[in-house]
């Protein structure tokens with residue numbers, strides 16, 4: 001099958017993501033303005049979860065939602081034409097939209113911590 005892969009999104013001409021210039025942005029985990037050296041633009045929808053490795057049978061259905069997440073581990077999925085970066089201070093991933101505060105895309109550990117807080121709140 002691999003022999004016939006031409007003009008696939010992950011060929012060198014059409015990389016899945018393109019590195020972009022470093023950004024400075026407010027990191028709400030570090031509670032400070034931080035440099036995000038590692039920045040990139042997503043070019044194509046993900047076919048596979050970058051967190052748990054689940055292959056998506058129907059990425060279009062996932063991306064049809066306003067906030068696509070992995071159906072298995074709830075990892076937030078990067079969306080085409082959006083820019084992302086990771087904080088040099090804590091490694092958190094952010095969605096970078098010029099003119100607004102960067103949106104945190106919590107990783108698995110951060111999501112679990114948030115869920116715990118949510119449960120504690122709902123119990124009280």
Ligand SMILES: [Zn+2]
Nearest residue numbers: 049052070073
């Ligand atoms: Zn996943």
Ligand SMILES: [Zn+2]
Nearest residue numbers: 027030087090
């Ligand atoms: Zn940070």
